[in-house]
Amino acid sequence: MQILIPDSWLREYLxxxxxxxxxxxxxxxxxxxIERMQKVGDDYVYDIEVTTNRVDMMSVYGIxxxxxxILPRFNHQAKxxxxxxxxxxxxxxxxxxDYLKVKVDPSLCLRFSAILIKNVSVKPxxxxxxxxxxxxxxxxxxxxxxxxxxxxxxFGQPIHTFDYDxxxxxxxxxxxxxxxxxxxxxxxxxxxxxxxxxVIEDGSKxxxxxxxxxxGANSAVDDETKNVLFFVQTYEPSHIRKTSMALSHRTSxxxxxxxxxxxxxxxxxxxxxxxxxKELTGGQPETTAIDIVNEKPYSKTLTxxxxxxxxxxxxxxxxxxxxxxxxxxxxxxKIPWWRKNDINIPEDFVEEVARIYGxxxxxxxxxxxxxxxxxxxxxxxxxISNIKSALKHWGFVETYTYSLIPQDSGLKLKNPLSDDWKYxxxxxxxxxxxxxxENLGRVKELNLxxxxxxxxxxxxxxxxxxxxxxxGTTRKDWFYLKGVVESLFNYELGITVGFNENKEVFSYENCxxxxxxxxxxxxxxxxxxxxxxxxxxPAIIEDMNVTLSSKYDTLISQIKKVSPLIKNIELIDKYxxxxxxxxxxxxxxxxxxxxxxxxxxxxxxxxFAQ
Amino acid sequence: xxxKLLNLKNQALAQIISAENPDELERLRAHYxxxxxxLNELAKDLPHLxxxxxxxxxxxxxxxKTAISQAISSTPKVQNRTLVxxxxxxxxxxxxxxxxxxxxxxxxxxxxxxxxxxxxxxRYPEVDWxxxxxxxLNMPKGHPAxxxxxxxxxxxxEHPKLGKIVLTPHTSNGQVREMERLGRPPIRMVxxxxxxxxxxxxxxxxxxxxxxxxxxxxxINITHLKGTIDYFVKQFFGPDRKSRLRPYHFQFxxxxxxxxxTCDVCLGKGCKLCKEGWLxxxxxGMVHPNVLKAGKIDSDKYTGxxxxxxxxxxxxxxxxxxxxxxxxxxxxDIRFLNQF
Numbered sequence: 001m002q003i004l005i006p007d008s009w010l011r012e013y014l015x016x017x018x019x020x021x022x023x024x025x026x027x028x029x030x031x032x033x034i035e036r037m038q039k040v041g042d043d044y045v046y047d048i049e050v051t052t053n054r055v056d057m058m059s060v061y062g063i064x065x066x067x068x069x070i071l072p073r074f075n076h077q078a079k080x081x082x083x084x085x086x087x088x089x090x091x092x093x094x095x096x097x098d099y100l101k102v103k104v105d106p107s108l109c110l111r112f113s114a115i116l117i118k119n120v121s122v123k124p125x126x127x128x129x130x131x132x133x134x135x136x137x138x139x140x141x142x143x144x145x146x147x148x149x150x151x152x153x154x155f156g157q158p159i160h161t162f163d164y165d166x167x168x169x170x171x172x173x174x175x176x177x178x179x180x181x182x183x184x185x186x187x188x189x190x191x192x193x194x195x196x197x198x199v200i201e202d203g204s205k206x207x208x209x210x211x212x213x214x215x216g217a218n219s220a221v222d223d224e225t226k227n228v229l230f231f232v233q234t235y236e237p238s239h240i241r242k243t244s245m246a247l248s249h250r251t252s253x254x255x256x257x258x259x260x261x262x263x264x265x266x267x268x269x270x271x272x273x274x275x276x277x278k279e280l281t282g283g284q285p286e287t288t289a290i291d292i293v294n295e296k297p298y299s300k301t302l303t304x305x306x307x308x309x310x311x312x313x314x315x316x317x318x319x320x321x322x323x324x325x326x327x328x329x330x331x332x333x334k335i336p337w338w339r340k341n342d343i344n345i346p347e348d349f350v351e352e353v354a355r356i357y358g359x360x361x362x363x364x365x366x367x368x369x370x371x372x373x374x375x376x377x378x379x380x381x382x383x384i385s386n387i388k389s390a391l392k393h394w395g396f397v398e399t400y401t402y403s404l405i406p407q408d409s410g411l412k413l414k415n416p417l418s419d420d421w422k423y424x425x426x427x428x429x430x431x432x433x434x435x436x437x438e439n440l441g442r443v444k445e446l447n448l449x450x451x452x453x454x455x456x457x458x459x460x461x462x463x464x465x466x467x468x469x470x471x472g473t474t475r476k477d478w479f480y481l482k483g484v485v486e487s488l489f490n491y492e493l494g495i496t497v498g499f500n501e502n503k504e505v506f507s508y509e510n511c512x513x514x515x516x517x518x519x520x521x522x523x524x525x526x527x528x529x530x531x532x533x534x535x536x537x538p539a540i541i542e543d544m545n546v547t548l549s550s551k552y553d554t555l556i557s558q559i560k561k562v563s564p565l566i567k568n569i570e571l572i573d574k575y576x577x578x579x580x581x582x583x584x585x586x587x588x589x590x591x592x593x594x595x596x597x598x599x600x601x602x603x604x605x606x607x608f609a610q
Numbered sequence: 611x612x613x614k615l616l617n618l619k620n621q622a623l624a625q626i627i628s629a630e631n632p633d634e635l636e637r638l639r640a641h642y643x644x645x646x647x648x649l650n651e652l653a654k655d656l657p658h659l660x661x662x663x664x665x666x667x668x669x670x671x672x673x674x675k676t677a678i679s680q681a682i683s684s685t686p687k688v689q690n691r692t693l694v695x696x697x698x699x700x701x702x703x704x705x706x707x708x709x710x711x712x713x714x715x716x717x718x719x720x721x722x723x724x725x726x727x728x729x730x731x732x733r734y735p736e737v738d739w740x741x742x743x744x745x746x747l748n749m750p751k752g753h754p755a756x757x758x759x760x761x762x763x764x765x766x767x768e769h770p771k772l773g774k775i776v777l778t779p780h781t782s783n784g785q786v787r788e789m790e791r792l793g794r795p796p797i798r799m800v801x802x803x804x805x806x807x808x809x810x811x812x813x814x815x816x817x818x819x820x821x822x823x824x825x826x827x828x829x830i831n832i833t834h835l836k837g838t839i840d841y842f843v844k845q846f847f848g849p850d851r852k853s854r855l856r857p858y859h860f861q862f863x864x865x866x867x868x869x870x871x872t873c874d875v876c877l878g879k880g881c882k883l884c885k886e887g888w889l890x891x892x893x894x895g896m897v898h899p900n901v902l903k904a905g906k907i908d909s910d911k912y913t914g915x916x917x918x919x920x921x922x923x924x925x926x927x928x929x930x931x932x933x934x935x936x937x938x939x940x941x942x943d944i945r946f947l948n949q950f
Contacts, residue, residue, distance in 0.1 A: 024886075025886075028856060028886075029854070029856060030857065031857060032857075033856055033858075033868070035885055036885070051857075051858055051859035052754055052755065052859060053859045054859070238752060241752075241754060242752075258754060259754070311829070311831060311913075312831050312832065312896065312913065313831060313832055313833075314831030314832055314833035314834065315833070342859075345864070345899065347864040347865070347896070347898070347899060348864060350864070350865055350896070351857070351864060351865030351866070354832055354865055355857040355865065359832070359836070359854070359855035359856070359857075359867065360854060360855075362832055362833055362836055363833050363836070363837075364833060364836040364837040364839075364840040365833045365834055365836075365837040366727060366834065366837045366838060366841060367825060367827065367830060367834040367837070367838075369796055369827050369828070369829075370796050370827075371728045371730075371796065371798060372730055372792055372795075372796045372797055372798050372799070373730075373792060374730050375730065375732060375791075378730070378731075380733070381721070381731055385718060388710055388714060389710075391708060392708035392709060392710050393705075393708060394706060394708060395705075395706025395707060395708045396708040397708055397709045397944065397947050397948065398708070398709060398710045398711040398714055398947070399711065399942045399947065400711045400713050400714075400939065400940060400942070401940065401942060402815075402816060402817045402940060403736075403804065403806075403817060404806070404816060404817065411737075411764050411765070411766065411775075412764070412765045413762050413763065413764060413765060413777075414762075414763040414764060414765040415762060415763055415808065416762070417762075417808050417809075417810060417816060418810075421816055424737065424764075424777075435942045438942070438943070439942075439943065439944040442943070442944050442945055443944055443945075443948075446944065447706075447708070452804075453736060453804070455736075455737055460767070460769070462735055462737055462738060462739065462775060463737050463775075465735060465736060465737065
């Protein structure tokens with residue numbers, strides 16, 4: 001959540017000798033982050049990020065309270081000038097008043113409070129209010145609405161104002177909505193309600209308020225309004241959140257209510273409003289406010305021994321240092337009401353002490369202690385890295401493509417962001433092909449590869465995530481691609497893999513693509529090589545021209561069978577079915593002579609003549 | 611005669627080695643090997659030798675002739691000099707040059723740094739149960755904190771206990787899974803995986819990578835988190851970059867921090883590209899006791915810390931590598947990939 005706080009407004013509640021820049025630095029290090037600070041005239045406006053657990057800081061007073069605890073740690077003087085939340089109330093409260101008949105579902109509204117202000121004159125606000133509102137990005141509308149906005153910003157408590165005379169029979173029933181009921185909010189939008197929203201119905205059964213989000217148009221204050229019902233509530237947060245999300249109606253009030261506001265801030269906000277109403281609208285409040293409380297008064301004690309806090313901090317603070325830090329935040333063993341949402345366990349004390357002490361003041365150490373057990377398939381990363389490096393050095397470019405593709409037999413997303421990203425892929429080929437298509441013409445030749453998981457669906461289970469390797473080349477030469485694959489697996493992984501058309505390798509108009517389950521290959525990979533003693537006797541190497549009449553591998557195995565002296569056969573050249581083979585003849589125990597080779601040559605020429 | 615020949619050879623070779631230009635080399639060739647050269651002159655004496663000596667000297671004569679002519683043609687100076695027009699500023703012939711994707715480079719570098727201080731690299735599902743992605747991370751259903759992750763769901767029936775199948779919006783699903791794998795501390799993992807969020811703009815891609823660190827053991831405290839982050843920042847970004855922790859809030863850590871690194875452009879002084887000299891790296895914190903409990907680890911005895919940061923984001927912040935649109939990383943334009 002973001003909130004804008006003018007420096008001048010902050011100083012209405014905070015005395016400090018710290019300059020705006022110093023406030024920005026101190027708060028960012030120890031409290032809410034002040035991301036930016038803007039100079040407006042001779043004032044500054046802080047743009048503050050408040051985390052969702054600290055709705056108590058979503059107000060001028062909340063930030064002042066936090067600053068008063070933090071600034072002294074930076075050697076600045078700082079103290080709160082007043083506490084509006086402990087002010088004595090100038091009005092009575094009762095659960096029954098004669099001016100408003102009320103029925104409230106206690107599970108929806110934790111505190112229902114309202115007071116009637118009679119004889120208001122609705123008109124534009126004086127400059128000091130509109131200027132204040134402008135600094136925080138709000139536009140002045142009229143004195144009644146402006147007072148509500150001003151106080152919401154000052155105390156973090158949303159307020160609504162009804163035109164009292166538009167509430168039929170001055171009767172309100174606060175209940176859950178029924179599916180399909182509809183309501184027009186004061187911004188003119190008509191909402192068909194999803195059901196279970198908190199609403200108020202008046203004596204004529206019409207809905208007049210979408211509680212916690214926005215009031216109804218039919219009961220809104222306008223220029224003719226004479227009597228105002230000043231309305232301050234605490235709602236059950238999850239209802240507000242659901243409705244606001246379902247209707248995509250994210251008002252400032254909803255954002256605050258859904259975080260869970262304390263019932264304790266309701267009456268002080270009202271107390272602050274009444275003199276403003278008298279001054280700006282001439283209105284006269286009733287002496288008694290209606291106040292229905294459906295929550296027990298808050299009282300929680302929580303303790304943590306200093307040892308516990310120190311063990312988490314990693315330093316040794318004295319009990320007094322710890323107590324001082326917490327007391328400055330208003331925390332004793334009794335948790336203050338404005339922190340009831342976020343201080344629940346001893347670790348929460350650790351955070352308070354640590355941040356106010358200053359994370360920047362803590363030392364940095366590396367941990368000692370034993371190391372954990374590695375995974376059994378820990379070498380996976382080693383092999384992947386080797387494969388990537390080999391392909392890179394052979395001129396291949398690595399790609400990373402989205403695992404989400406427009407069409408696949410794999411798992412489908414329930415909430416895709418676009419038609420291009422609808423399915424989890426079960427193969428890398430379509431992505432590789434489309435990159436090749438896009439890059440054609442940009443370079444002479446494309447040689448690409450990708451290593452990524454594919455996601456294979458399984459019934460009633462998570463998909464199986466399998467690491468695949470895909471290699472694609474626009475050089476439409478099977479021998480080139482096969483050579484790369486063979487070198488990769490034979491030399492880098494010490495294994496052989498299949499290279500079958502339409503199984504591992506596919507031919508397309510512009511490219512050849514190879515894809516394989518890499519995980520399976522890696523599980524067989526080995527860096528152990530068999531040592532063959534190097535013969536002391538020189539080899540005899542001869543090139544032979546052969547016309548291929550069978551499959552190449554058949555021919556090779558036939559040649560190998562001819563003599564154990566044939567140690568190696570290499571394909572040197574190939575043109576149509578004419579091959580040049582380089583044969584290495586070799587013996588481990590003697591120097592070969594012509595007479596050794598004569599019978600071998602004879603057998604070979606017979607074989608080749610077939 | 612024999613001695614005379616050997617001396618001649620030594621003299622010739624010495625002259626060839628010290629020849630300074632092609633003309634001189636050509637002159638030496640003519641002098642020794644030419645029609646009227648020294649060797650040919652000597653050859654005239656051969657027939658006058660005794661037959662036994664003749665064969666021996668004849669062989670030597672040939673050897674010397676070959677040696678001299680080889681020396682002239684094969685000395686590298688000669689080759690250079692014969693290519694008089696060779697321009698050394700012309701680029702050489704390069705072996706084929708492939709490229710690794712920047713994300714791979716970043717991942718290898720990041721995991722290398724953590725492995726040095728005893729972190730085990732692991733891999734956990736990228737498509738996982740709600741249970742691991744949210745529920746065990748102290749984010750019960752309907753919790754507003756779940757909004758921070760714009761999550762993709764799979765169109766499949768829910769598991770009665772583990773819930774929906776989600777595309778993991780962070781690598782934190784590895785936390786409880788690693789606790790389950792090891793059974794009990796020590797835990798020191800770095801989980802690097804693909805993550806997915808329903809967001810696509812200049813600074814977000816629907817798919818990205820995160821690295822998640824998790825340390826759980828006896829007596830782990832905030833100073834260890836600080837030490838680990840400092841170590842990483844210095845190793846990865848360089849010794850002149852600093853890190854800091856700011857208070858933040860995450861459901862699965864308490865306390866929680868936001869980690870900043872000094873800006874690579876202004877080095878912390880403050881400039882247009884950063885927030886008062888700092889860039890946000892990502893979140894971190896001390897593991898929430900509820901997360902330890904979900905991983906069946908005694909939260910009274912053990913404590914821990916965790917952090918999870920974007921690989922792409924961290925890499926971008928490294929070296930003034932200014933990529934205006936993060937989506938370029940996944941565009942796979944060859945003209946982009948060839949730059950790395």
